[in-house]
Amino acid sequence: MIAEQAKKLLEKGEQWSAVKRWEKALKCFEAALTLEPKYSDAWFCRGLALGHLQRYSESLESFDKTLELNPGKIWAIYNKGIAFLEWEKYEEALAIFEEVIKRQPAYYDAWVNKGNVLSKLGRDRDAIPCYDRALEFNPEDYKAFANRGKAQMNLGKLQPARSSYEQALKIKPDEPELWFNKGCILMAEKKYDQALVCYERALEIKPNHLPSLMNKGITLTYLGGTNECLECYEKVLKLAPQDTHAWNNRGITLRKLGRIKEAIASYDQALKFDPNNYEAWDNRGYALLKLGQVSKALMSINRSLEIKPDHANGLYNKGLCYALQGKFKLAADLISQAIKLNPAQYLPAAKTDPDLNKLRQNKHFQTILKKM
Numbered sequence: 001m002i003a004e005q006a007k008k009l010l011e012k013g014e015q016w017s018a019v020k021r022w023e024k025a026l027k028c029f030e031a032a033l034t035l036e037p038k039y040s041d042a043w044f045c046r047g048l049a050l051g052h053l054q055r056y057s058e059s060l061e062s063f064d065k066t067l068e069l070n071p072g073k074i075w076a077i078y079n080k081g082i083a084f085l086e087w088e089k090y091e092e093a094l095a096i097f098e099e100v101i102k103r104q105p106a107y108y109d110a111w112v113n114k115g116n117v118l119s120k121l122g123r124d125r126d127a128i129p130c131y132d133r134a135l136e137f138n139p140e141d142y143k144a145f146a147n148r149g150k151a152q153m154n155l156g157k158l159q160p161a162r163s164s165y166e167q168a169l170k171i172k173p174d175e176p177e178l179w180f181n182k183g184c185i186l187m188a189e190k191k192y193d194q195a196l197v198c199y200e201r202a203l204e205i206k207p208n209h210l211p212s213l214m215n216k217g218i219t220l221t222y223l224g225g226t227n228e229c230l231e232c233y234e235k236v237l238k239l240a241p242q243d244t245h246a247w248n249n250r251g252i253t254l255r256k257l258g259r260i261k262e263a264i265a266s267y268d269q270a271l272k273f274d275p276n277n278y279e280a281w282d283n284r285g286y287a288l289l290k291l292g293q294v295s296k297a298l299m300s301i302n303r304s305l306e307i308k309p310d311h312a313n314g315l316y317n318k319g320l321c322y323a324l325q326g327k328f329k330l331a332a333d334l335i336s337q338a339i340k341l342n343p344a345q346y347l348p349a350a351k352t353d354p355d356l357n358k359l360r361q362n363k364h365f366q367t368i369l370k371k372m
Helices: 004-018 024-033 040-050 056-069 075-087 090-104 108-120 123-136 142-154 158-171 176-188 193-205 210-223 227-241 244-256 260-273 278-290 293-305 313-323 328-341 343-352 363-371
Strands: none
Touching: 004 040, 004 075, 024 040, 024 123, 024 158, 040 056, 040 278, 075 090, 090 108, 108 123, 108 142, 108 278, 108 343, 108 363, 123 260, 142 158, 142 176, 158 176, 193 210, 210 227, 210 244, 244 260, 244 278, 260 278, 260 343, 278 293, 278 313, 313 328, 313 343, 328 343, 328 363, 343 363
């Protein structure tokens, strides 16, 4: 028989767990185990608390102790998998979830997390049937629909991914992350009006949902709402003043509004918070180019290419600098590299960009364009 005092300590620990006070909960579970060292429920709860405290090795030891005392406790096996998953030991987590499924095939959370682990391992194609299996057992699991959608999106299956998120939203329409992810798919499909509706829906639910604010700004850029998109980035920066991507996007918007010096200051802020933000270095260079400061522009763009040598926009902008300096062969070769990396964007630009008018008179460049 378990001592009454140990049971009370377990109950107190569970109360602390319910309000996520894990340190206090842990003390209660350990006090219960001091009184009753073979109290399997206390070992199990101790394992959960340690997992939430990211003390994964100790958490696993606790679950093992639970299983010594109660070998049939499937929750303890399952939570070993969760500990391995959160510890980023994916192969070990996969083995555990497969063991749970072998013992209890209808354990839908194990199917979901097997899918999550496979996705983490880059095996999205294998993950999708796991989510399907989970949904057979629990058709109301919106997270299984959402995770399936994410795996489908990773595989470039945009329409099935959108369908998965729509099914998730039928179950959980007040979850901003679902609206955000549906918006991301619509952006990838270039359905910007519909994407904007999704981001605005997410922001109705959670006004400070930063990813939706950021993507709303990006979407408005495509739709021509430059001033409105600047407002979005300003809101992001009030909430997250060190967000390098928001500073970078703010800079792009200011440059499009002709406020180039302010744009450069914004890029400088982006680089203050992340010196390896190669897009900010590149955009800073382009802004300097627009001020006629070609040498300074080259220095900035070169820094971008040191960080990411295959950055197509950086290669294009470096070529642009050389073209303006009259170094046409160097310019042509760089722009050729950009076109090879992203022909859909840079081949039309190379044929129409007014800054390349002189370069297009160069025979070497004309030959390159004919071959593309």
